[in-house]
Amino acid sequence: MVLNDLAIREEVKGLCDDDQELAETLVAQRIRATSFHELAHLVQQPLFLDTPPCPSIVDARVADLARWCQEPHSNPVIKFAAGHDAKFIRCLSHVLHRVEERLGLERVPRPIVFDGMGYGLSPLAWYESELAAELQTFDGKLCDLQTLAPPAGFVKLWQRDLTRFIRDLGSLSQIVADLTSAMTLFSREQQCID
Numbered sequence: 251m252v253l254n255d256l257a258i259r260e261e262v263k264g265l266c267d268d269d270q271e272l273a274e275t276l277v278a279q280r281i282r283a284t285s286f287h288e289l290a291h292l293v294q295q296p297l298f299l300d301t302p303p304c305p306s307i308v309d310a311r312v313a314d315l316a317r318w319c320q321e322p323h324s325n326p327v328i329k330f331a332a333g334h335d336a337k338f339i340r341c342l343s344h345v346l347h348r349v350e351e352r353l354g355l356e357r358v359p360r361p362i363v364f365d366g367m368g369y370g371l372s373p374l375a376w377y378e379s380e381l382a383a384e385l386q387t388f389d390g391k392l393c394d395l396q397t398l399a400p401p402a403g404f405v406k407l408w409q410r411d412l413t414r415f416i417r418d419l420g421s422l423s424q425i426v427a428d429l430t431s432a433m434t435l436f437s438r439e440q441q442c443i444d
């Protein structure tokens with residue numbers, strides 16, 4: 251994981267005039283928020299390091315990622331398909347609970363960890379609220395979360411968001427086209443195996 255702290259410092263500059271103390275606080279919050287967000291991706295999608303892809307695939311993926319980072323991604327479908335689904339939100343909620351409630355780290359503002367509204371979803375705090383009992387009681391490995399059914403209220407909130415999201419998007423063919431294009435980042439390894 252690489253964190254671009256220079257970009258983060260640049261971003262907060264416009265938010266706090268010359269208040270250096272506030273700037274340091276905002277930088278620290280964003281660094282923690284980004285770390286926890288990416289940690290949740292790692293936890294719920296384990297890496298398989300014993301089977302490295304062939305060099306040409308690595309080159310192609312690096313080129314894809316470089317292009318991906320430079321493109322504006324205003325379409326929420328693309329963000330949605332890039333791993334920010336209910337499984338991710340649930341895992342992220344557990345990561346935050348463990349670092350804040352069990353390790354005692356300072357609470358990070360939710361919109362900078364995962365901007366639910368920007369992803370066409372309800373705020374992360376709403377999902378956390380539906381998971382409240384599970385967050386308190388689940389002590390297992392986070393990668394094992396997928397073997398347990400999530401609470402009904404969490405599923406209901408996700409279904410409601412999904413329904414609104416699809417209703418607001420317009421045509422089904424456009425949704426399929428957007429989701430397919432978002433998957434190009436993840437499809438090259440499959441081509442290598444074939």
Ligand SMILES: [Zn+2]
Nearest residue numbers: 287291333334
């Ligand atoms: Zn993410």
